[in-house]
Amino acid sequence: MYMKKYPCVYMRGGTSKGIFFHEKDLPEDKTLWDEIFLKVMGTPDVKQIDGMGGTVSSTSKIAVISPSSREDADVDYNFFQVDIVIPRVDNSSNCGNLSSAVGPFAIDEGLVQAVEPITVVRVLNTNTNKIIEEHVRVKDGRAMVHGDEEIKGVPGTGSRIDMYFEKPAGSKTGKLFPTGNKKDIFDVPNYGSIEVTFIDCANPVVCFRAEDIGIQGTELVELNNNKDVMEHIERIRGMAAERAGFVENWEDARKTSTSIPKVAIISKPQDYVDMDGNEVKAEDMDMCVRAISVGKLHKACPMTVAVAIGSASKIEGTIINDIVKPDKDQDIIAFGHASGVTKVDVKLDGEEVIKGGVTRTARRIMDGYVYVRD
Incomplete structure (x- = not known):
């Protein structure tokens, strides 16, 4: 029995890590990709011991990059969330954190010409058909790694990457509010x-x-470890998936719509100790949030969730607006998550979301070949 090898780059983007492939290096037959990605990550196995996965959703991700055919984009970025305990690859949504590594990857791989001091990379996320504009610091023809930007959930500092999710509303459903309501009552079984x-x-x-x-x-x-609460959360998530048409019955979401919808558990600003043992103060945030992704607490917060809750906080009639009550001209929304406080810059025209901006860092960890069993 032989093993196949595929060229790849292992990158951190924000608080996520994943394997980056050029689309040209993968089989033309895309029906083969899921099996390859499962083997790359070592799924299904809670330890992912026979692959590159890191046992949590944040580190079990795949990005496939190619030159874009669209005039308004430089590269196409296709994201895949690889489950850990079940043999499932979910291609239905985007990862905002991993998105931050696409710009540096595109520059270093020669897909976009490096322009000092900042190269603007326009990324088409094919999962959502939305544009992400990334402003990447560049030196000597390569994306910079070193810098003084600190993001919560990542040790040390790195080079700042400014990301703007353009017109992000309706990424999967075509509507800002999939049910047509700013508030809904779910009757959870x-x-x-x-x-x-x-x-x-x-x-x-x-x-x-x-x-x-x-x-x-x-x-x-x-x-x-609170099985009752986690089951409650999953049932709420499943009912949202059913309302959005992702599944026919809410019970199916835990197997067939594992990545979307995401979950944001919101509360008023509070003092707490984060995952690194640091004290987080209520006065430093507009709201407290705990994000759930693929059935587990996210150890920071997905950037797509940040854009969503930041936008909802500025729209009257949402439960988030009820908690945050931002000033009329307030664009910067700070939220406390499991690893500290992060800010999102949201621009609205009335109730139309023009863009959501976040700051991340990213870096190449390794490059070479990943081997999978044939």
Whole structure:
């Protein structure tokens, strides 16, 4: 029995890591990709011991990059979320954190000409058919790695990358609010009714208050061990998936729509200790959030969730706006997550989301070949 090898680059983007492939280096028959990606990550296996996966959703990701045929984009970026415990590859949504590595990858791989001091890379995310504009610092023809930008959830500092999600509304459903409502009441089987805001902005995200599921909203990884609460969350997520048409029955979402919708558990600003043991103060945030991704607490926050909750915070009638109550001209929304405080810059025209901006860092970790069993 032989092994096949594929050229690739292993990159960190924001608080995520993933394997980057040129589309030209993968089989033309895309029906073969899922099996390759499962083997690359070592799925299904909670340890992912026989692959490159890191046992959490943030480190079990694939990006496939190619030159774009669209005049308004430089490269196409196709994202794949590889599950860990079930043999599933989800291509239905984007990863905002990993997106930040696309610009540096495109520059270093010669897909975009490097222009000092900042190269603007326009990325078409093919999962959502939305443009992400990335401003990448460049020196000597390559994306810079060193810098003084710090992002919560990543040790040390790096070179700043400014990202703008352009017109992010309706990424999967075609609507900013998939149900047509800014608030909905879900009657959750065995748990009762709960008020939610379901917004599709960069990714579909279902949002609800921490107190409405019986938690404080400052919990960390111990939340994963609370089976009753996690089941409650999954049922809410499944009902949102059904309302959006991702699944026919809400029960199917845990197997066939594992990546979307995302979940944002919202609460008022609170003091807490983050995952690195640092004290986070209520006065430094506009809201507290705990994000759930692929059935687990996200150890920071997906950037697509940041854009969604930041946008919802500025739209009257959402449960997030009820909590944040931003000033009329306030564009910067700060939210406390499991690894600290992050800010999102959201521009709206009325209730139309023009763009959502975030700052990330990214770097190449290794390049070479990944080997998979034939």
